[in-house]
Amino acid sequence: MTWIRKDLLGLEELNREELELILSTAESFKEVSSREIKKVPALRGKTVVNLFYEPSTRTRVSFEVAAKRLSADVINIATETSSVKKGETLIDTGKNIEALKADIIVMRHNASGAAAMLARNLNISVVNAGDGWHEHPTQALLDIFTLKEKLGRIEGLNVSIVGDIAHSRVARSNIWGLLKLGAKVTLCAPKILIPAAIEDMGVAVTNDIEEALAKADAVNVLRMQFERDGETAFPRQLEYFKQFGITAERLKKAKKNIIVMHPGPVNRGIEISSEVADGANSVILEQVTNGIAVRMAVLFLVAQAQDKLANITKDEPSLS
Amino acid sequence: MKEKVKILDKEAVARAITRIAHEILEKNKSTKDLCLIGIRNRGVYLAERLADRIKNIEGSGVLTGALDITLYRDDLALVSGQPLVRKTEIDFDINGKNLVLVDDVLYTGRTIRAALDALIDFGRPRSIQLAVLVDRGHRELPIRADYAGKNIPTSKDESVEVRLEETEGVDEVVIIGKELK
């Protein structure tokens, strides 16, 4: 299995072998973070630019730590400090970053497809750190990595995703990744938060939280955002918690060792109770730890693919 | 068709390993503070075999670990075929230890350079020695083996293949030459 993509834009475009390569590479990288010197020189001399058009501390910090543990130099550009407000187009911004001889752009953007568009127009690598409602591949990879670490496999698992599926890039990436690796996926949300024809992806859909939890080996609880775009996505927070909130009460009827995941930040008492978020089934903090390993793997793989493409015609001396 | 010459067979490989085990013990006097670190992939199996022999000879075991040097290579872009990043497994403190790095073939010396960098990130061993099954020459860095199973003079367009029971199902060392016209 050889990784040949200069970019990571989403999990939809990856095949099973590519997903497995990222996961196994991440396994090796996890060991690095457990060392006293948590650093390897793999990306020494490379520059990673975190280009964030949406506020995000968690993902940005995770990528920054990952890049630094690989010895890359990291530059953070957030909307406040960029030329975005001066009306520069995304491609111009990207080309400017490319002209600085950066090697990888990690981008978070509120427009679906923004990462794909940027990647098409640049020679350097683009890693999608979330584009609109479209995909958030590294989040799904770290969810899947955590699941695999906990349960030893993905094939055949029942995974339920609960929450605002319609506006969730985390959900879409998880669905693609889990299905390709052989899991069964059930989505659970109020009807208005289930996007059109999502069954065609190959998932089951229910509006009944107990049904979603009944057979689940794991449940991924999405963050609810009630004030998105001024839309009244779902009327009342309390009402949501009552109908869909993950509580200790509800978990009692689920499998005893059900894994509870959440991409964070957690809205305690809205989509999940504190008791569950901090409870024995929760792997929320492990997800954060694993996020570093997964992102190190992704940065490493795309950087290597880029070098490969650049050196494709050079001689290839053997090494021993 | 390429020309192939078998340099070591099963018995020769076994003898070389036994001899290296004796030499390691002779030089280090005992197994105290002695650890073997195999470089992935084949170095790991060679290290395990050496540890077995040492135990047979001395009666006391030595710690072994596995080192993946992919992340420390200076030529990631140049390598043909993509190196997989594998796990490094060193489950003991290397501070103050006498480490023996184990690899199958010593060639340019760059792998060993990378391995030294990696080990230094894990701590400060008292000494690091190098054991290889085959030394084929053509060093590009000031590195030499403390223990070598066999010195094989080669030309640069030849390649040396070490095959092991664990990985290829057979113990042998073969030189593969130029394309036969």
Next chain:
Amino acid sequence: MKILIKNGHVIDPINNLDEVRDILVEGSKISMVEKNINVDADKIIEAEGKIVMPGCVDMHVHLREPGREDKETICSATKAALHGGVTTLLAMPNTDPAIDSLENIKLLKDAIAKSAKANVFICAAITKFRQGKELVDVAGLKQDGAVAISDDGASVDSDELMLEALRSAQEAKIPVICHSEDKKLSDSGVVNLGFTSTRLGLKGISKESEYKRVARDIGLAEKTGAAIHIAHISCKESLDIIARAKKKGVKVTCETAPHYFTFNEEMVLGFDTNFKMNPPLRSKEDVAAIKEGLANGIIDVIASDHAPHTENEKEIEFERAEFGVTGLETELAVAITELIGAGILSWSKLIEKMAINPSRILGIDKGGLGIGKDADIAIVSPEKEWIAKKENFLSKSKNSSFINKTLRGFVEYTICQGKVNKWNS
């Protein structure tokens, strides 16, 4: 100036002609259509093996002049039209200023007289500033040269105002072109609502937003007896509604654009904004229904909805990019490739939809090769394949869905008012 077109396969459905003929053009008119014309001509075009047809009449074109000459001008659009075998086009009124007053019509007419290379007819707005609030002077605009009215790009939301508009149009004997879209239902969507919008995480445009407005417009037309023409049909449901109305005798015609019978929504999966248009590309089933509608005659017209946009407005985030694609230079070839090639339309049916029907709907004397008619002629190599290259487009904008696509049917010559244009690429 006499031009003799020799030995071409002349297809002129208005005059029931589908045979090898010579055509003599004198000045700007056709003077003879005969076998073996022997006269001293100033120019002889050898057209053996080629189709000689009326120049296409594209009744849905955005010239962008006045107001957005960076996207397109009357000059560049009409050159692009000729390049694609289109000799006559209808200019939509969503310019800046909108064509909603006698002054603005005069402004546009002057600009056309100065720089148009092909025949340009004018479609005026239905409401002032195309805002759907106040009706224009329909009769006055007709008198001043508008051949149709439309708020294209927008639909008149108010039923009362639309009814009033249709009454005025009926009295003035001018057709109303409907951009049938209920924006409340399309709700700032950017792609077809369904699996594609879900997969891409983009807001969807429902088919309801189209066909419910089609139904309303037809209902109001029926009430008033006005003639309406529904622009850019993209889905099956709209066609079903139109088919029923036609059966009932409502004066309704409709059009589709080449992208709707060539591509389905899956083309958007790479976020390529050259597949972003309004209405959006729909499902496979809709594409099949559009083809069927063309074959069974429910769809009267193929028009490009030529909508040029600059690269700055297109090569940006998908949801922020402008809707619309260019089409003047590819529409005839695409229709030949997709419809004649697949046996959906014959040449004469194709010519009906791309020249005769639009002329009839707009009440203009175009679309035929009769003696004494304007010499607006396209000469096409029917089997010749070519690749639509960005750099060969004459339009100022390059936002075509067909870039790098191989098309069959190459326009060799376009003659407009007796002026010959020869194309090499």
